[in-house]
Amino acid sequence: MTGPTSAPSRLVIEGLTPRVDEGRHPVKRVVGEPVTVGATVFADGHDWLRVVLGHRPPGARAWAEVAMHSVNPGLDRWEATFVAGATGLHRFRVRAWIDHRATWRHALARKVAAGVDQPSDHEGEPPARWPAAEAATSTTVEVDVDVERALFSTWYELFPRSLPSKGPDGRVRTPLVAVAAELDELAALGFDVVYLPPIHPIGRSFRKGPNNAATASAGDPGSPWAIGSAEGGHTAVAAELGTLADFKDLVAAADERSIAIALDLAFQCSPDHPWVTQHPEWFRHRPDGSIQYAENPPKRYQDIYPLDFDSSQWEELWAALLEVTSFWCDHGVSVFRVDNPHTKPFAFWEWLIAHVRQRHPGTVFLAEAFARPAVMARLAQVGFSQNYTYFTWRVSAPELVEYFTELSTTPSVDELRPNAWPNTPDILPWHLHHAPIEAFALRLALAATLSPSYGVYGPAFDVGENRPAGNDTEEYLDSEKYQTRSWTTALRAGPTLRPLMAQLNQIRHRQTALHTLRTLRFHGTDNQSLICFSKTDHRGPSVASDRPEAATMLVVVNLDPGQSQAATLHLDAAELGVDPSRPFDAVDLLCGDAYQWHGTEPWVRLDPAVAPAHLFRVTQEARA
């Protein structure tokens, strides 16, 4: 840079990608993911430019710079890639300047090539003065690099209180101890997050009975989301589930198996919650002085008081909720499923998540908001690691293609990490009402392969529980939210999805192509009942043998649970990384069948009685 009298920079740097919300929120990545930075860079005239990408990992004081290369000169587009090598806040920026020496050298070369000049005309003729390089620097973009689990995770939700009260040895145990006893089975099934509904004391006032009955009988356990009683609130463990010590033991046992115990952050209170008397100002009051319960007319939730984030005591309330979260972090919880975050202020979540991650950097927050797209995106932007999605209701091939194309491309893919759930305790989706277990199987196959993170609410899902509470509701009949359910008999009798789960999850863990969303590409089929898509490792397609774990995966799912479907596929060879002029191999990792395909239009067939999907590992011999 020259002194203050130098002219303003002649360069323009614009159209920087990736960015989230025009740079107001960090771009999301997990460790090991590449960040391919693009920028439109140009100056007036025809001078040669130098464009460099600067990258500053967390803690670094200096910018590491690498040259960007021109990927589309007609559009003035430049690119370079860095890999997010560590968790934390990375920064990147683009810097560019006019390369006067290169401009002169290339003009000279063109003149010599055109025969206008001879090289000897320019002997020892470096131009008198190189103008100082007036560099231009882009704005700085932040990249929030998280632990891999924020992107790739496999969730199992269960109600501890429904587990058998006696262990195999016949001795009575608490439900939390029973969960610990399930961990080996869940690990064998390939789950790495076990999510428990709220484990806190449940209120007595207005407690709901089975099937959301307005009144409960003496033995009814109540909804775990009606949090708080004389026993305690959000930092207490319900006596009927066990003790805090049981919980700590459970977390430790899970940890040994690389499983995270996820807790539910449901920031609401039963009328019996200690805060109701200790902090009445945190709730909204009616003119008669009573506290306003939750309602969504004509529905009334008399067992739940929402917290009032508009209260004048909002600062105390925020602090208390951070204290709750920190309490569980301090007890080893690193994954939270957050209940209805879209009914609390975005600014609150931004503040809470930032504070938690400052002390506990690897903490993962899953936003349970089945809300409008702008709301979902905003929750992701303010810091949620993962979001529940509309996958639950996307059934047909066009719906799935449209939705996952949106999720896997910018701007969504840089901010929102989907977690696909075929069911939840609140949602038995209409297409699974009275559906055969083959319908559950195909939804499982879709969730496990389309989305890097997915989860099921089991064992209801495992056994294909398909009875809704009514024709016009997606609530389960005899929902576990309001009563205990014993699944032992159904699990033992079968059929269950557990063998398929185990296989799918094992393939997911081994095949790194399934760890990413960014490389998802849909391929054509001539039958709308079959959906076909591929994924490659984020390092790009690999069909050679040097990185066997990074092979390209090609998935075909039969969306028809009732009958066999066949189709000719129309594959995009470039997306698969194969040379279509030579044969290539496709091994179905689910059934073991191996095919050699000639050309890009193989024929496939799926019988739902046998398997919901093909999970082809695609490889090709290196050219001889």
Added chain:
Amino acid sequence: MTGPTSAPSRLVIEGLTPRVDEGRHPVKRVVGEPVTVGATVFADGHDWLRVVLGHRPPGARAWAEVAMHSVNPGLDRWEATFVAGATGLHRFRVRAWIDHRATWRHALARKVAAGVDQPSDHEGEPPARWPAAEAATSTTVEVDVDVERALFSTWYELFPRSLPSKGPDGRVRTPLVAVAAELDELAALGFDVVYLPPIHPIGRSFRKGPNNAATASAGDPGSPWAIGSAEGGHTAVAAELGTLADFKDLVAAADERSIAIALDLAFQCSPDHPWVTQHPEWFRHRPDGSIQYAENPPKRYQDIYPLDFDSSQWEELWAALLEVTSFWCDHGVSVFRVDNPHTKPFAFWEWLIAHVRQRHPGTVFLAEAFARPAVMARLAQVGFSQNYTYFTWRVSAPELVEYFTELSTTPSVDELRPNAWPNTPDILPWHLHHAPIEAFALRLALAATLSPSYGVYGPAFDVGENRPAGNDTEEYLDSEKYQTRSWTTALRAGPTLRPLMAQLNQIRHRQTALHTLRTLRFHGTDNQSLICFSKTDHRGPSVASDRPEAATMLVVVNLDPGQSQAATLHLDAAELGVDPSRPFDAVDLLCGDAYQWHGTEPWVRLDPAVAPAHLFRVTQEARA
């Protein structure tokens, strides 16, 4: 707003449109154009929102606010429109808050409707406390509102020195006086901008001869773009064209006819320009001390020295160029065609145009840059009122549809105003090489109807001059850039396009639908040789008789100059504003034929020997 202890706003306002370059540059409009503002606005929860658009015209101190209406609740999208009523910098912003009273009222109404509550339950029960309205306010967006001519203008470029040296009375006159004598004819043809190549003294050193010959003979006039001689530089009038007084008379005569005389701002110098000796530091020097001339290897332009914007004396240079521009503004020039702006710094133009428009607000700048898209857009963003376009080379229907769809939709339509030229003194495009005059006619019809601003380089265009300087160049043979050409004989003998020009321009002036780009919509045809599009007045489709000047225009152009072409059109009735279940009228304003169409698939035919286009005025009787 409550005091400093109120919680952060719960509202999000994002996705504000229109904006240019994420708000870094003003949105462009001309007087009378509507600005439809869109915003995505939402909060957590389910409260009712109030969203208002604030508009602050130039000079106003207060925001005039109007309610925005929800146009897509699922996408949280809100809209409202204001009209840019005066030139200058307008501002808009969006403000939103939670309407607690409406939230309460609507919840109550739902409860009563659901039979849960009776109205009497709530007698005199306004809730105890309305939380203060925590309003959120968006960033402020600027809208640069220009004179109508910045959008809608009809240009004619001519070389004064080629006009007959004697007037009809047989008396010798200067070329500038000859231009004044042409004004009645040009006004009758419907042009409102007459653009003259540089009128300044032409250098002698390295003067080019006819057809860009390296040496000139004694009588050769040289290129007007080789500016400057001992007579003077950019503020002088070449003696061979007339005097400054002649020029002032010309401007005044043009003004009487509502014609603007446009000058060429070509910021470069011949070796004889006074600045070369007065300010050698404004030029780039070779090691041997000589000044570097312009070159684009293997081409050399020894008659032209570029200015060095990287010079340490850049501030003096900028000031001198502003002085040049201001000089001509002070002499009544309000329209400039800027030569090669893309070879001078963007920051320079931003500064120059802002300064000129501060003193002379109605000044229009046309950027002559046939450069890459990012460069074109940037020139528009830094203040150019209009840009030359790639129209010159867009020939086929798909090319034209793609390009004009891009130009007429965001982001382009909010920043770049196209000026479509079928030819220029530099460009006889390849598709007009040796082409019949019918080819020129169809290009004229396209330019005049697709783009609110268009221009021709005449009289070469009027007479269909079609001889290139060679097979591999788009330069004209015997280009007027290097020699004078007499067009009198050709214009008199015919055929010429002048009758068609007069008709097209008259229709353009009368039909306000042709004054805008924003409403351009393409309709289907079953013959790629016929292109079909419509435009409506920016106030929306009008087919009734209340605003006859604002009728919807439907244009069909035959892209085949060689033979008749027919097609069935596939019209979008909604875009035309007609009810397709009733007959509607289409009058071809070019030939006068009137049709009554039943349905949206009329059949049309165009014979290039008769007319290049249909310009239908579409109307429909109001329902009885």
